[in-house]
Amino acid sequence: MSKELLAFENIYKSYGKVDVLKNISLTLYENETLGLLGDNGAGKSTLIKCLSGLEEIDKGSISINGKKLNPKKYNIKKARTYGLETVYQDSSLAKEQEIYKNIFLGRELVNFFGFIDIKKEKAISLNLLKNFLGLRGSGVLADSKVSTLSGGERQGLAIARAVHFNSKIIILDEPTTALGIKEVKKVLDFIKALREHKKSSIFITHNLAHAYELSTRFLIIDKGEVKENILKKDISLQGLQNTLLRVAK
Ligand SMILES: Nc1ncnc2c1ncn2[C@@H]1O[C@H](COP(=O)(O)OP(=O)(O)OP(=O)(O)O)[C@@H](O)[C@H]1O
Ligand SMILES: [Mg+2]
Known part of the structure; x- marks a missing residue:
């Protein structure tokens, strides 16, 4: 049995009168890539924001790591101290700040x-950007403003940040949606490589082929509830597609 890295149990979340998450539980183990799937509005991004x-x-x-945390005191900073980093769908970058500042914001390197x-x-x-992500755009300079980057370059920057800080758990909400074909391959290769380094990730995508290729397990949610929890070895791509269609009915 693999080591449990993260466990969120019986989670509820509402926005005003809208109950978005209803008794959701999610566990992430060492060395796995969990594909979080579900229809538009199922609650995936909200769950990620809570995680x-x-x-x-x-x-x-x-x-996290077997240690029970106080939900009232849990925030992004705390999550980072436990090695959890997130690449959001609606980017977590400070758009009017330079690239290098975005990477080191709140974790600045200090000299002697x-x-x-x-x-x-x-320099880092x-x-x-150039060597890890292979970004070749002419606007990709360490002191370019993030607002001048393409959507794909922005996703790349957020991923590069997670890699640099050696996060143990990386959560990616539709990291490939805005990317060009070569950038998509890089991001997919990166997610695969995480597992070889004994890191785990949670990965949201609407591209079922990508989800199937990368994930070791799938968690399917609908209307804020968990509907299926399936190991990849137990299902084919066609089977996964059928299951998603059935769940979203
Ligand atoms: N801040 C908010 N205030 C009110 N409702 C919200 C808020 N954020 C999300 N919702 C609602 O919660 C539901 C789930 O949204 P969420 O963004 O988590 O879905 P999702 O599964 O990520 O969808 P998608 O695949 O389209 O990104 C939606 O019905 C959405 O309208
Ligand atoms: Mg979403």
């Missing part, structure tokens, strides 16, 4: 004299 500490849950329990080492931050940023 990553962006949104507070109304009810339920949270544990206690000053922020901007030169080093820029550029290396991540």
